[in-house]
Amino acid sequence: MALKWGIAAAGRISHDFANSLSTLNQDDHKVVAVAARDLSRAEEFAKKFNIVQAYGSYVELAQDPNVEVVYIGTLNPQHFEVATLMLEHGKNVLVEKPLCINEKQAHKLITLAKESKLFLMEAIWSRLFxxxxxxxxxxxxxxxxxxxxxxxxxxxxxxxxxxxxxxxxxxxxxxxxxxxxxxxxxxxxxxxxxxxxxxxxxxxxxxxxxxxxxxxxxxxxxxxxxxxxxxxxxxxxxxxxxxxxxxxxxxxxxxxxxxxxxxxWPLSKAKYQFNSTNSCGLRYEAEEVRKCIRDGKLESxxxxxxxxxxxxxxxxxxxxxxxxxxxxxx
Structure with missing residues (x-):
């Protein structure tokens, strides 16, 4: 069964993440929802990547029962807030680096994930290459x-x-x-x-x-x-x-x-051009998340x-x- 992804934020890095997912087996990964603070941006993103649901708030994404794991591609200061929201609503989480603004926030977030028995990973994609x-x-x-x-x-x-x-x-x-x-x-x-x-x-x-x-x-x-x-x-x-x-x-x-x-180790080709160097490699961390969640692991x-x-x-x-x-x- 495909891992059902939600994407929080519709910017450049989220674009590259969704684009990289398209190079993986579609029986393993499926983006089912995207959210941005501007609904029109989420709708444009959803149309481009054939995503069924677009939301104009992160709360709506967190409340979507169809989402298993959320990729958080927001700006650095929003990582803690948005990741906390998703964990509190029972979602597994992959957060763009840095995990949080500081160690204090990171400790709180990790504690919440452990207490909630949910998967959490900082998206240090390098290590999965x-x-x-x-x-x-x-x-x-x-x-x-x-x-x-x-x-x-x-x-x-x-x-x-x-x-x-x-x-x-x-x-x-x-x-x-x-x-x-x-x-x-x-x-x-x-x-x-x-x-x-x-x-x-x-x-x-x-x-x-x-x-x-x-x-x-x-x-x-x-x-x-x-x-x-x-x-x-x-x-x-x-x-x-x-x-x-x-x-x-x-x-x-x-x-x-x-x-x-x-x-x-050459990378695959994707449907759309990427914004950043070798961003197709984001597929490696996505696959790591899928394997961990399907194996019942809470961390990589x-x-x-x-x-x-x-x-x-x-x-x-x-x-x-x-x-x-x-x-x-x-």
């Missing part, structure tokens, strides 16, 4: 020897307008840094012993650029750099005592380079609740050190 699964196995099999460093750069000059507003949960830490942080955690799989960060803030008091080091002890370190002012290499390098993996387009990689040799082993809490904690610490504070941090 075949490339990430391959990297994990290479590390576990000792191919790289002892991994000593992860270096990640992520920046686009064109992002400045998108993430410069504090009331929209702006800043590179939550928009870009989450990807770099999660990769460091994916590789080292442990709690950092210290974090040091510097940054450049805009007039709104959110970060345009950040440089941070995440120290895991035993000479293991993650170095990340983010920018909304300059386009960076947007590549990750994972180095060990026996070898190195280079990951171009590291947040959604369809290929990696292992000691000079490239390995690729690839993006556990504890991992989301730790990532949120690291985000909070970096923001604290560079002086970025949101109203909901109070």
């Amino acid at each position: 075949p490339s990430y699964q391959y990297i994990r196995k290479q590390i576990e099999d000792g191919v790289l020897g002892e991994v000593t460093s992860v270096e990640v750069e992520f920046g686009f000059a064109s992002l400045k307008i998108k993430i410069e507003k504090k009331d929209l949960g702006g800043g590179t830490v939550l928009d870009l840094g989450v990807y770099a942080i999660q990769l460091c955690q994916w590789v080292f799989k442990q709690v950092p012993i210290s974090i040091t960060a510097t940054g450049k803030l805009n007039d709104e008091g959110v970060d345009d650029e950040v440089a941070a080091e995440i120290n895991y002890g035993d000479n293991k370190v993650g170095k990340i750099k983010t920018s909304a002012l300059n386009t960076l290499s947007n590549t990750a390098k994972i180095s060990g005592t026996r070898g190195q993996i280079t990951v171009p387009t590291f947040w959604c990689p369809t290929s990696i380079i292992v000691d000079g040799a490239e390995i690729s 082993k690839n993006v556990t609740h504890n991992e989301s809490l730790l990532i949120a904690h690291i985000e909070d610490e970096i923001r604290k050190q560079i002086g970025v504070k949101y109203p909901k941090d109070e």
Whole structure:
């Protein structure tokens, strides 16, 4: 039986998610409803993707008995509110990254999901790509020897307008840094012993650029750099005592380079053009959600609740050190 999806918000990322679902087996996935705060946008979205039901409020989506799981593609500050609404109405939830604005909200949301016995996952789609699964196995099999460093750069000059507003949960830490942080955690799989960060803030008091080091002890370190002012290499390098993996387009990689040799995993073709790079790869996280829910699991082993809490904690610490504070941090 197909997993019945509802989609909260009808923006660019929701478009890409629905488009990616169309590349999966339709006996496994079906979008049955979409909601936006502007009904006309929801109706336009529904028409494009042949969705039966369109709503002009998230409450109506939450109350739809036909919806099993909701994908939340709202702006960052709305993640906690909308996800809470869905969980309170018995829906399983997949929330776009970052899970919430801060660790405090993330803890409340995860607690609610556990108490409600419902599935909840932060949509860190990177980890479900075949490339990430391959990297994990290479590390576990000792191919790289002892991994000593992860270096990640992520920046686009064109992002400045998108993430410069504090009331929209702006800043590179939550928009870009989450990807770099999660990769460091994916590789080292442990709690950092210290974090040091510097940054450049805009007039709104959110970060345009950040440089941070995440120290895991035993000479293991993650170095990340983010920018909304300059386009960076947007590549990750994972180095060990026996070898190195280079990951171009590291947040959604369809290929990696292992000691000079490239390995690729091409994506499927979809009906419509995607808004963002390799967004067809959103299909991987959708399939992970389906498998988990059908197996009766409340979390994914690839993006556990504890991992989301730790990532949120690291985000909070970096923001604290560079002086970025949101109203909901109070």
